[in-house]
Amino acid sequence: MSGNTITHENAATAEPIGTTRGTTRDGSLAPNRAARELGLRRSEFDLAVHLGRIRTVPDDEGGGRRRIAREEIERIREGEGFPEALRAGVRAVGTTEGAALMEVTRARYTRLARLGLLVPVKFYVNRYRAVVWLYLADELRQFAADERNAPLLKGRTPEGLRDQLAEGLDLRPRHWRGRHLGFLLRQADDPWARAAAVASLLDPVEVADVVRDPYERSHLLRFRPAPPAHGSPGSPAARLAEEIMTAADPDEVDWLRTDLADAVEAARGQRPAPRPALRPVPAPPDRKPTPHDARESGRFRGLLGRLLGRES
Structure with missing residues (x-):
């Protein structure tokens, strides 16, 4: 993917909230309504769900939709630093802003990402048909603050890693898939x-x-x-x-x-997968013997008697 993949700064754009739905009998909310009550843009809300920061429940109406229990909304609201802490925890940044947060060059930032040391949280395809990867700002800060990563943030990239990059290594898609699978399994x-x-x-x-x-x-x-x-x-x-x-x-x-x-x-x-029910084969209908049947039966008995006589 390295040939057609670029990264640059692109803050998540706001998505229209749309028409909200009312609460159900159990008090659960549709995603649009829940996002508004938590003060989040829909894109921020979806990312919080993806990360497991907001728990969802199946919609009673089916169809694979998810809803948010009223108790979950209250739990999040009672969290320390709400709503600023919640929004900061789902802030996603691209290369320019991410490099600035880590105080490294864009080129070094991209190398770290391709090596799989920075794990993307989402992506989109821009109008130039190139992939733009986004990362959690909190995770970038934590990486930069870890003293064990200091050699990777300054000086030359170790030779072994440089060789892998020269061969076209790009672990961003694979690491995104791993993260996405975790989200799917939680749901x-x-x-x-x-x-x-x-x-x-x-x-x-x-x-x-x-x-x-x-x-x-x-x-x-x-x-x-x-x-x-x-x-x-x-x-x-x-x-x-x-x-x-x-x-x-x-x-x-x-x-x-x-x-x-x-x-x-x-x-x-x-629970085994469903299979079509086997239909029983109907028995042939009963019918009365005809004179033709009697003649055929007599011929069969006569032939059988002659055969047995020869063998004796």
Whole structure:
């Protein structure tokens, strides 16, 4: 991905809140309503959910939607430093701002990110069809404050790491997938949903090779999580995002295949995938013997008698 991937500063833009929905009988809120009550932009709210900072519950109406319990809203509001601390904890920055926070050059910042030392929390595809990676500001500060990382922030990059970069190493997509899988597993309330979360990061050919039963594959598809939206379906941006969301490194593919096999086995043990019911074959209708049947029966008995006579 290093050939068509760039990073630069881009603060998360506000998304329209849209029409809010009322609370349900149990007091839970729709995401738009919850974001407003917490003083967050929708993009900030979604990232907080992604990071596990805001807990969600399944929507009783189904459809894979999630809601936020009223008790969760109150818990967050009672947190220390609310709302500033909550917003600061989900602040995502790009390369320019991230490098400034760490007091390093943009080039060094990008090298650290490609080496997997800085883990992106989200990405988007810009109008130039290039991937823009965003990172948590808090995590960048923590990295820079750790004295063990001082050699990486100043001086020459160690030779072994320079060689890996020269060979095109870029761990940003892989580390984002790992983080995204953690989010999907936290949201999964069903054993088949957990298996589908793992399957969502594998090429369909790999999934078919691991899950040979067509009914189980079909059941997995029902629980497959919706991918993050990046452009209209089939657009260059959507295809590039799909490439990022699909494991490519052989060792990553291997451990995902193993995890998928284990997850399907666990799901199968708890609740087998549904299969079409076998329809019983109806018995032929009863009918009365006809004169033709009697003649045929007589001929058969005569033939049988002659055969037995010859053998004796």
